[in-house]
Amino acid sequence: MLDLKTSYMGLSLKNPLVVGSSSLTGHLAGVKKCAASGAGAIVLKSLFEEQIAAEAGQLGEYAEYSGHGEATDYLHRYGMELGPSEYVSLVRQAKQETDVPIIPSLNCLSEEKWLSYAAKLERAGADALELNVAWLPTSAKVTAAELEARYCKTLQLVKQQLSIPVAMKIGPYFTSFANLGDLLGRNRTQPPPFGVGWCGPASGEQKIVWHAADSLVLFNRFYQFDIDIDQLELTAGNPYSTSDELHTPLRWVSLLAGRLDSDLAVTSGVHNGADVIKALLAGATVTQLCSTLFQNGLEQVGRILEELTSWMERHGFKSLEDFRGRLSQEKSASPEQFERLQYIKLFVGVE
Numbered sequence: 001m002l003d004l005k006t007s008y009m010g011l012s013l014k015n016p017l018v019v020g021s022s023s024l025t026g027h028l029a030g031v032k033k034c035a036a037s038g039a040g041a042i043v044l045k046s047l048f049e050e051q052i053a054a055e056a057g058q059l060g061e062y063a064e065y066s067g068h069g070e071a072t073d074y075l076h077r078y079g080m081e082l083g084p085s086e087y088v089s090l091v092r093q094a095k096q097e098t099d100v101p102i103i104p105s106l107n108c109l110s111e112e113k114w115l116s117y118a119a120k121l122e123r124a125g126a127d128a129l130e131l132n133v134a135w136l137p138t139s140a141k142v143t144a145a146e147l148e149a150r151y152c153k154t155l156q157l158v159k160q161q162l163s164i165p166v167a168m169k170i171g172p173y174f175t176s177f178a179n180l181g182d183l184l185g186r187n188r189t190q191p192p193p194f195g196v197g198w199c200g201p202a203s204g205e206q207k208i209v210w211h212a213a214d215s216l217v218l219f220n221r222f223y224q225f226d227i228d229i230d231q232l233e234l235t236a237g238n239p240y241s242t243s244d245e246l247h248t249p250l251r252w253v254s255l256l257a258g259r260l261d262s263d264l265a266v267t268s269g270v271h272n273g274a275d276v277i278k279a280l281l282a283g284a285t286v287t288q289l290c291s292t293l294f295q296n297g298l299e300q301v302g303r304i305l306e307e308l309t310s311w312m313e314r315h316g317f318k319s320l321e322d323f324r325g326r327l328s329q330e331k332s333a334s335p336e337q338f339e340r341l342q343y344i345k346l347f348v349g350v351e
């Protein structure tokens with residue numbers, strides 16, 4: 001009997017397939033269907049601060065400021081979706097009517113909203129919270145270090161307040177990702193030695209506790225920017241990924257696995273059983289599915305589970321622990337292989 005059970009952020013999942021945040025998980029009927037598909041956990045569609053502002057009647061100001069494609073799109077085209085109070089009810093009902101861990105997702109701008117909504121979602125019974133942190137750094141005055149400090153501060157503030165686990169979902173566009181991974185993914189009793197200008201509310205006798213994210217979700221795939229050359233206007237690129245987009249998360253998970261206190265979730269480019277197996281071999285704790293569910297239906301969860309189990313049988317693996325992280329840099333006899341960035345003519349043979 002094969003064992004697909006996975007501990008993710010301390011939650012017990014029956015398998016490592018998590019339905020990622022999208023409109024598939026933005027309403028109760030969708031969440032129930034995702035649970036019935038056999039997935040191990042469900043991340044709800046994000047609640048965006050723009051929605052919170054919209055409910056408070058301050059929409060214009062926020063939509064312009066955030067530059068967040070998913071949010072602006074939501075506001076302008078899908079005005080029927082949930083506001084914050086319905087979102088809190090969605091969490092409550094999803095918990096009552098399904099038997100898988102329910103992970104709401106939050107995308108805010110201000111500290112005040114991160115904190116107040118995180119607390120509401122915890123009170124609504126969320127098993128964990130995913131922070132969908134995405135800021136488009138368009139200002140030439142904001143340095144990379146300042147921006148990274150903002151990511152760290154957001155995580156620290158939310159972690160200090162909540163007792164449920166917190167996942168941090170971020171994009172891939174950072175200059176020194178190993179350093180940021182370390183800042184977000186390792187617990188410390190001392191402030192990080194360098195790289196961030198903010199290190200918690202220590203005062204007097206109080207000890208600084210620097211919290212790791214319970215999971216790093218690598219990497220968000222942002223709204224794709226494109227241009228329509230006939231209409232001479234901005235348009236959206238393909239909303240769905242392909243398996244080709246797995247390479248970047250695969251690289252970083254294989255480099256970070258085993259070195260952090262955080263679990264690692266792969267998102268972007270996970271479409272089939274082979275993609276899930278690759279992510280687990282690289283060291284992922286779980287994989288998140290999104291585009292493939294839009295393209296192939298929720299039955300894809302069952303197909304992927306079959307592909308995973310028949311591969312495990314072929315290789316004689318009885319549980320995920322038998323092979324998770326086997327192809328991470330940490331477990332490799334030739335770790336330098338993981339650091340090759342450029343093609344080397346001799347090895348490629350195609351030039």
Ligand SMILES: Cc1cc2nc3c(=O)[nH]c(=O)nc-3n(C[C@H](O)[C@H](O)[C@H](O)COP(=O)(O)O)c2cc1C
Pocket residue numbers: 020021022023045046047070105132169219220221239240241242245267268269270288289290291292
């Ligand atoms: C229609 C659509 C809506 C999405 N909405 C959200 C969202 O609200 N919050 C979020 O964190 N990610 C959102 N995503 C991103 C997905 O969760 C996922 O990270 C991304 O699509 C990459 O995974 P994939 O290659 O499996 O599609 C959305 C993606 C799609 C296609």
